[in-house]
Amino acid sequence: MKTADRRQELREKLLDAAERTISRRGLAALRVRDLAKEVGCALGAIYNVFPDLDSLIFEVNSRTLTAIERHFQKLVAANDERSPSRAAAIANLDRLAYGYLEFAAKNQLRWRALFDHRMEEGHKIPKWYRDRQRILFSLVETPLSTLRPELNDEERATFARTMFAAIHGVVSLGLDQKLMPLPLAVLRQQLSEIFDTLGAGLAPQKTPRSAGKQAGP
């Protein structure tokens, strides 16, 4: 086997092992030493294929993003329309929100790793990973371009992330049971409540946007 192939093989093995550990025991349980043992390589060999542990975690998290994306695409594809109505766009956002809750509930540890990853001092989120996130968010941006056609690309991108963050908050604190003990069925219903409220706010008959803004401190 060529050196390049051997490197590639080791890379895949390490990623698979790290993914298993994170999925079963959580990001906090990930140790370079254990990974080396599991795939049967020297500790130093890991750093031949990954510059550091952060890089390896970004690769695993990227796999999780891909899994979420696939889950989303299944939910949305079935309902794709050429020129979607506002109702269809809201329904699509609704599906994405539910889909997110479903994925998170079924893959809790792997999903939490996306948010619990604290990089070493001085490290930055790599550009390829930000691009990876962007593809995922474009699924949220599509219905938003129907619902808020006045936003330019940058505004829509930012708003999509904010909408996502709001849904993420409900899913995350809900699954965490931090604010109240909450069965999944109630969480689904609450997601629907907040989503109806957001959806109604995105509907054409909303109050002038300036009203809410002037009210701020």
Add this chain to the structure above:
Amino acid sequence: MKTADRRQELREKLLDAAERTISRRGLAALRVRDLAKEVGCALGAIYNVFPDLDSLIFEVNSRTLTAIERHFQKLVAANDERSPSRAAAIANLDRLAYGYLEFAAKNQLRWRALFDHRMEEGHKIPKWYRDRQRILFSLVETPLSTLRPELNDEERATFARTMFAAIHGVVSLGLDQKLMPLPLAVLRQQLSEIFDTLGAGLAPQKTPRSAGKQAGP
């Protein structure tokens, strides 16, 4: 000094020390050994006044909840009305959301400890702490009783927590810079966007609630 007084004094000292550590270096930096050293007591003495580290963390987090509550009350009190209009109720919710962002941005480590606290296996959130959370949420429930008068007490309590979770998501992921590098000014603006949308959704001219629900998968 009586034994009870001495116990009380040690308790306060330990709480002050733990609060300082959490505020300056975060919850993960909290060690019983360091606390004992800092207040100058034996390791075992800590367990005379707190049954375990979890109890001590709940007490510190309760202080943080009190600080948030005071911050909220300042923001809302100035605008209290006997029978508030819908617009005033939305404005109050808006102020609370901004106030939350302000508090979180200024007290990041202490605020994160509220959510990062993972209890030891088998431990439960104490009832007195849940009651403590409840007082805080009642500030969110008050404007909601104007905006959604059809909800009963339990529904309103749950919806207040869901609204909070949505705002928390935006603040938390925003301050974390996980989804995008986001200056505080943009975050404030995004909070305002999502809040306007929620506010518009809570306004009387909203679409029938069933529309959004039927659209779910």
